[in-house]
Amino acid sequence: MNSFEVSTFLNQLYEDCMKEAKAPLDHITDWGNYRSEQLQKIRAYLQLARLREHYEHTPAYLKLSSFRQEDVEISMYQIDAISALPFPVYVLQHTNVQKERAVMILQGHDPRGAKGAFEPFSQKSLGMELAKRGYRVFVPELIGLGDAKMHHEDGDIGPCESCGEIEPRLLNCGLNLLGVRVWEAIKTIDFAMRQTGIRRITAYGMSGGGHVCNYVGVLDDRIDQVIISGYVNLYKYSTHDRTHCICNYVPGQLSAGESYAVTSLMAPEKKLFLMSGLQDTTFPAKGSREAFAYVEQVYGALQAKERFSTLLFEGGHEIRIDPVCQFLEENA
């Protein structure tokens, strides 16, 4: 073996970060203080104060287009709420049935971007299914994904290639993709509330969208239900075991502990539903099981076990629509 191989050093760094981070289960008796201390740490590495201070913009919403598909009105809005960073949000609304709940869908690295939530490869898409059931659905196009990429003369580039292009430029300026995406998700909730007057919002995130959802779910108390698919795991078995898209890596992220330590901060108030495929190789089942069991212990210790549920299904790194619909129907 090459004597200058660096994995030992990287593993040591990971272990040191874990030793320094405070584990949720060690802080059940002072949960309130622990939670606010962790949130402060998270806001700091997401650079939310800096984003607010320099790039907050008086919100303006402009409807750009609208069309109807199977009794669902699909409208595209331009959200001007961040200086120099207008972004689109798609709104799906049934023309007759409308429930008093909105669902924000955070897409991952779907090559179609936000449109993937309602333009299915086959017959079904999550956004359309939820809209047909009467939920008001909001799908933001997060920075780096879909149409929100840097300009290319030669046409489109893939999502991870786009993240690889934008992230280094943000890092050089002390920002990161995750922080900007979380802020865009928060701005989407502002818009959803202004638009519909709805006070109950479910956040759903898949894969890279699950990463954003893991954070916005704990940071924004207007969200009372969180559904994360194909993400909650351990960095140890996923992003630190093999190289994932650059947007998974955030300076200082491990100071809050393993990824389930962030997820645990949903407890005890928020209803949380975690799912993952048993054959998912991106976020392997071993890590999902360990992470789900840990978060379940936290909910249990905080007397909120009934607000926590999980599903490990036969399948890979994929969206499952029926369990999401079932969870929403059972937790109206």
Ligand SMILES: [Zn+2]
């Ligand atoms: Zn990415």
